[in-house]
Amino acid sequence: MKLKQLMNNFLQDFLNKEKIEFRDWNISVNNKEGYGDYSSNIALKLAKILKKSPIEIAKKIADHQNTTKNIFTISASLPGFVNFHISDIYYQEILDQIINEAENFGKKKKLNKSANVEFVSSNPTGPLTVGHGRQAILGDMVSNILTWNGYDVTREYYYNDAGKQMRVLAESCYAKYAQLIGRDVEIPENGYVGKYLDEIAKKIVDRYGKDLKDNNSVFRDFTEKEIFTNIESTLDSIGIKFDVFTKEGTFYKNGAIKNVLEILKEKDLSYEKDGAVWFKTSSLDKDEDKVLVKSTGEPTYRLPDIAYHADKVDRGFDLIVDIFGADHIDTYPDVILGLKCLDKKTDHIKVIIHQFVTIKKGGEIVKMSTRKANFITLDELNDELSSDIIRYFFIMRGANSHLDFDLDLAKDESEKNPVYYLQYANARISNLLKRYDKEISGDEEIDYTLLKEKDEIALIKLLSEFPNKMEEVSHSLEPRKIATYLEDVAGAYHKFYGNHKVINLEDLNLSFARKKLCEATKIILKNGLSILGISAPERM
């Protein structure tokens, strides 16, 4: 980051001297050989304004007085790029910084800012499926990213304990109970039929006996509690814990929902039609109006969601992140609109929508629905795969791409999984460091300038980009980018390792410098993996 600032300052200095008013340039990492480490398009952009050829401008910039020659030199190349050649010394010195700051390298200081990340938020109507798993892991990593970047993060789980779904669940549970004790009761239409309900029904028989009537609250409360306990233990097994659980029922009890309706009515943003209450979204740039309260008197999900979000905004977070499945794609804009109508701040709300997961099992795609019982649970996945692999698989694809999770492949070819590639690099280093201590006793003088091989510089260059990477990810909130970066680091390390001997009794100074490079690499791998919640084993 400091480096980029120096390069920007240099360009700005040139512009100042030439009295040119201009901002729209960028500096990007350059992996092409012979064109330096970083390049800027500034001359190409300036060409039009100055009405001169880009290469002419680039050359002029390259000739501009550079007060930081020990850090970089500048050249121009066709069609008009300005190239920065970073000196080896700059990179070599970064190693010192990485090793000194260790687990804090690239980490932001506390910002004194708070963030709320809402995810999973699955209603307790059944076990978590692999679809929830994707969201759970995405949310957890996004939370980690924010924490790393200085936010005080609250992980929140919101669920509906009051709506129609829970009523249907209770009815389904009663039907299972009744069937178990010989009463002739059918599972309601659109009811839940999963096996987990049989087990719960059995528990109810054991605990409460056979005389319960269908309207007994046990069927709702006990079932909810059972399922919720199961959900929490599932999440726990992949290393996820929440700070706050919020129930929809709260907003009925405290009047918040009623309040939303009243405000909308006052502002003439709602009306009654066909026995339902409608949200006048058509007057707010929407194609059609949406229902807030059904003709049955039950609110749709929109209404409590608006009340809930208003509550989150009122709690004063500096950043609110909502992670939803693709089924919310049409609905969250209504919630945001609702907030605006209530005069709530909304520009600090980030919504991450992720596409669904399909599971391939035995070459066939399993279509999942909680209601029909043909889903694969997160627990089942967890039984067969390690938490590390599950975590990695779920973020290998961008959130808005469909994820085909091939179960057989994940199991059978688990040794080819990229997560091992990362972990292996770490294990290799760990082993090497142990070996080093055994074979070479006592430290030599540190001389980082001995690290001038191409593979060494390339590795350090990558390591030095870690803080930039984390900064970038704090805005994009894409954990996958960390994974991709770490794969690059591991790759560069394996390459270095393959081509150069670290322990060399003939040259202890070089050995020591290389050992330090290994240590720095390990720090970066560990820091990155810890944000992903993936372990960094010492041995494999």
Added chain:
RNA sequence: GCCCCGGUAGCUCAGCUGGAUAGAGCAACGGAUUUCUAAUCCGUAGGUCACAGGUUCGAAUCCUGUCCGGGGUACCA
């Protein structure tokens, strides 16, 4: 109907706030193994970036249209 996502090597996908010769893994083929852990490395081969226009000095990337695939959605959430 409306909305979202995708179409890049044989396969799975990166790259998409426009930049130099489009990358990686797997699969294929050839090499490195008395190893500082080969779960690795080196090399070869593999491409009309779905298609057609447009904007630009410059397009896989931005805009428009078309085709193909996946998904969501209606007083269920």
